[in-house]
Amino acid sequence: MTSHIKLQFAHPPARPGDKPDFSSLEIPQAGTLPVLAHDVAAQDCIDHANSLVRVLNDAGEAVGPWAEYLALEDPDALRSGLRDMMKSRIIDMRMMNAQRQGKMSFYIQGIGEEAVGCGFQRYLRKGDMNFPTYRQQGLLIAAGYPLEKLMGQFYSNSFDPLLGRQLPTLHSAREYGYFTVSGNLGTQYVHAVGWAMANALTGQDTIAIGWIGDGSTAANDFHTALLSASSYWPPVILNVVNNQWAISTYTGVARGHGRTYAARALGYGIPAIRVDGNDYLAVLAASKWATERVRQGHGAVLIEWYTYRVGAHSSSDDPSAYRPKDEAKAWPLGDPIERLKQHLILIDEWSEARHVQAESEILAEVIEVQKRVEAAGTMLDPQPIPGASLFKGVYADTPEHIRRQRQEMGV
Amino acid sequence: MANMTMIEALRDAMDVMLSRDPKVVIFGEDVGYFGGVFRCTAGLQTKFGEERVFDTPINESAIVGLGIGMATQGMKPCVEIQFADYMYPAYDQITQEAARIRHRSNEEFSCPMVIRMPTGGGIFGGQTHSQSPEALFTHVAGLKVVQPATPYDAKGLLIASIEDPDPVIFLEPKRLYNGPFNGDHKAPSQNWKNHPLGQVPEGYYSVPLGKARIHREGEAVTIITYGTMVFVAEAAVEKAGIDAEIIDLRSLLPLDLAAIEESVRKTGRCIVLHEATKTSGLAGEIIACVQEACFYHLEAPIQRVTGWDAPYPHALEWDYFPGQDRVRRALQAVMEV
Numbered sequence: 001m002t003s004h005i006k007l008q009f010a011h012p013p014a015r016p017g018d019k020p021d022f023s024s025l026e027i028p029q030a031g032t033l034p035v036l037a038h039d040v041a042a043q044d045c046i047d048h049a050n051s052l053v054r055v056l057n058d059a060g061e062a063v064g065p066w067a068e069y070l071a072l073e074d075p076d077a078l079r080s081g082l083r084d085m086m087k088s089r090i091i092d093m094r095m096m097n098a099q100r101q102g103k104m105s106f107y108i109q110g111i112g113e114e115a116v117g118c119g120f121q122r123y124l125r126k127g128d129m130n131f132p133t134y135r136q137q138g139l140l141i142a143a144g145y146p147l148e149k150l151m152g153q154f155y156s157n158s159f160d161p162l163l164g165r166q167l168p169t170l171h172s173a174r175e176y177g178y179f180t181v182s183g184n185l186g187t188q189y190v191h192a193v194g195w196a197m198a199n200a201l202t203g204q205d206t207i208a209i210g211w212i213g214d215g216s217t218a219a220n221d222f223h224t225a226l227l228s229a230s231s232y233w234p235p236v237i238l239n240v241v242n243n244q245w246a247i248s249t250y251t252g253v254a255r256g257h258g259r260t261y262a263a264r265a266l267g268y269g270i271p272a273i274r275v276d277g278n279d280y281l282a283v284l285a286a287s288k289w290a291t292e293r294v295r296q297g298h299g300a301v302l303i304e305w306y307t308y309r310v311g312a313h314s315s316s317d318d319p320s321a322y323r324p325k326d327e328a329k330a331w332p333l334g335d336p337i338e339r340l341k342q343h344l345i346l347i348d349e350w351s352e353a354r355h356v357q358a359e360s361e362i363l364a365e366v367i368e369v370q371k372r373v374e375a376a377g378t379m380l381d382p383q384p385i386p387g388a389s390l391f392k393g394v395y396a397d398t399p400e401h402i403r404r405q406r407q408e409m410g411v
Numbered sequence: 412m413a414n415m416t417m418i419e420a421l422r423d424a425m426d427v428m429l430s431r432d433p434k435v436v437i438f439g440e441d442v443g444y445f446g447g448v449f450r451c452t453a454g455l456q457t458k459f460g461e462e463r464v465f466d467t468p469i470n471e472s473a474i475v476g477l478g479i480g481m482a483t484q485g486m487k488p489c490v491e492i493q494f495a496d497y498m499y500p501a502y503d504q505i506t507q508e509a510a511r512i513r514h515r516s517n518e519e520f521s522c523p524m525v526i527r528m529p530t531g532g533g534i535f536g537g538q539t540h541s542q543s544p545e546a547l548f549t550h551v552a553g554l555k556v557v558q559p560a561t562p563y564d565a566k567g568l569l570i571a572s573i574e575d576p577d578p579v580i581f582l583e584p585k586r587l588y589n590g591p592f593n594g595d596h597k598a599p600s601q602n603w604k605n606h607p608l609g610q611v612p613e614g615y616y617s618v619p620l621g622k623a624r625i626h627r628e629g630e631a632v633t634i635i636t637y638g639t640m641v642f643v644a645e646a647a648v649e650k651a652g653i654d655a656e657i658i659d660l661r662s663l664l665p666l667d668l669a670a671i672e673e674s675v676r677k678t679g680r681c682i683v684l685h686e687a688t689k690t691s692g693l694a695g696e697i698i699a700c701v702q703e704a705c706f707y708h709l710e711a712p713i714q715r716v717t718g719w720d721a722p723y724p725h726a727l728e729w730d731y732f733p734g735q736d737r738v739r740r741a742l743q744a745v746m747e748v
Contacts, residue, residue, distance in 0.1 A: 129484075163517055165515055165517065172515065172516035172519050173519075174516075174520060179520070182508060184508070187476065187508050190472065190479070190504070191476060191477075191483065193477060193480060194476060194478060194480020195480035195481065196480070197481060198484035198485065199484065201436065201462055201486065202434075221472055221504075224470055224472045224473045225473075228468070228470075228473045228477055231468060392517075394513070394514050394552050395553065395576075396577055397576075399621060399665035400621075400669070401668065402665075
């Protein structure tokens with residue numbers, strides 16, 4: 001007798017050689033979901049956790065309650081957001097090329113996901129702290145982090161504020177609200193909750209923001225953080241960037257039979273919303289709402305940002321081995337830069353000519369900084385940081401055994 | 412000066428630091444209302460309130476991970492892992508996060524937290540309530556590892572650990588919580604109340620990290636040990652009638668290399684004694700340090716007496732535990748050369 005019991009294995013809708021297929025995704029019309037009260041409870045978020053908050057419609061118009069709530073009257077803010085996203089993409093393209101030229105060891109790009117970090121940063125204040133992954137450089141770029149430091153960290157030369165200790169894109173920038181990034185996945189999600197608890201215990205009104213990818217929601221610490229946030233209710237925003245792919249592993253593997261990642265939070269009693277992460281205006285609206293909720297003391301909230309990882313996972317990855325080459329073009333929520341550009345042109349605040357001009361200005365700025373930083377050393381032209389610095393900061397004070405090892409190194 | 416058990420001394424240290432520094436917080440499984448399964452934190456929540464002393468979910472990664480978040484934001488968490496055996500789910504947070512945050516951020520962030528955990532056997536706890544995992548921590552750059560053997564040291568070292576700017580693993584030999592233990596399970600239990608090392612000053616004082624203590628001065632051989640084994644060594648030495656020097660390391664990382672080297676140069680003979688398993692244990696590291704620095708002073712091969720390379724057994728505990736007999740055999744071996 002044969003058993004009827006069979007395991008199920010998640011598969012993406014298309015593999016290399018297939019036609020990209022996103023037909024099973026449910027993409028609601030923009031502007032359909034209402035804005036939630038800041039003190040909303042988890043059980044009143046079921047629609048928002050399973051559907052999608054969208055502001056920009058297919059024509060590029062800002063529509064619906066979240067557009068009204070955002071009430072953005074200053075087109076300069078949107079132009080500035082557009083420039084942040086363009087800068088982020090230009091840096092990614094230049095750095096991927098530099099990696100291919102052998103000038104740096106490794107790079108992680110965020111192409112296609114620029115709206116999430118660049119938009120979210122707009123609602124943060126000094127003293128707020130992000131606990132990012134390696135793909136949240138948009139937060140730093142929108143915060144005005146000096147490009148010399150950003151790039152110096154990639155090249156591990158004298159411009160590197162971390163003295164060659166960390167892989168490229170594992171930044172640390174305390175003054176810019178950017179916690180030291182770990183190469184391990186998910187650990188920082190718990191730190192965000194602990195940091196937010198410390199803010200509450202010491203009477204500070206700043207907030208903490210955790211970031212994690214869809215694949216890493218499988219890590220224990222995703223659940224640890226949700227449980228802790230649910231137990232103590234601190235001022236923390238827990239973000240899940242759902243970009244569909246964990247290196248080569250399709251998002252359905254981490255999601256299992258769950259419907260959305262946002263819905264996971266509801267089981268912990270934490271309100272959650274799911275947002276079109278390629279819609280800069282939706283990102284602004286959701287970020288404004290979530291930061292206001294948390295600052296007002298209503299407790300933790302989770303946001304799932306629905307997006308698509310256009311580039312490879314990292315410079316060591318080849319996505320054409322596991323998904324159709326043209327899949328990104330078929331992603332139904334489009335390109336965040338193109339969508340904001342279309343909107344600005346529609347409302348007469350931007351033009352194709354201005355866009356071309358902005359692109360060349362940003363490119364010139366990036367190239368100028370890149371040349372200066374590369375002059376201080378690349379892997380093709382090594383100008384190493386003195387080896388003694390690897391012993392610095394292991395402890396606050398240097399113990400005897402490390403002093404002896406430094407002596408043995410001869411420094 | 413008051414006579415205290417080690418548990419009382421540890422509680423007193425936390426009481427002193429909660430009073431002195433508003434940034435100190437205590438949390439872990441059962442430590443709040445109940446005061447901990449060993450009652451180490453009993454009464455502290457009542458005295459300081461639940462914003463300072465509170466219970467956590469049964470999730471060690473949460474206990475350490477939340478502590479890291481708080482410590483990097485300027486607080487001083489002193490957290491409890493109920494048994495050292497339970498720390499494995501938090502091992503990633505301890506070794507790859509807490510230990511590294513200062514270095515990887517080039518000191519933009521630091522992680523001044525204490526992780527207390529009862530360690531070792533001798534209470535019939537079986538394999539998941541008896542482990543001595545110190546070598547798993549002393550292999551990790553960025554951590555400090557401490558283990559007291561007396562109530563005086565327990566209080567002073569815990570205060571120093573809470574004040575330390577780096578993460579400290581604070582291992583508490585639970586066999587010594589209520590009194591010394593000489594390794595003879597048939598002997599009547601001793602109590603710290605009637606012991607000179609149970610005398611503990613009131614209020615604030617600290618014992619510096621990284622400094623060993625000479626438990627017994629001697630000229631013939633150096634026994635390097637820590638925790639429960641300090642008293643096993645003492646009993647064995649007295650029975651054997653050998654003029655041994657016993658060094659209680661107190662800090663396992665960093666080691667007090669100067670104290671170790673000075674004593675071995677004086678005696679010319681050395682035994683390293685610990686309860687943890689032998690292979691790749693801390694004794695191997697200490698012996699390597701001794702031979703690097705003191706080779707030409709040695710009169711005999713260095714001996715090590717340790718737990719066996721097997722999981723800690725329940726009913727066979729006294730077969731596992733390195734007791735006085737094994738120490739005496741090692742003493743004979745080094746003295747015969």
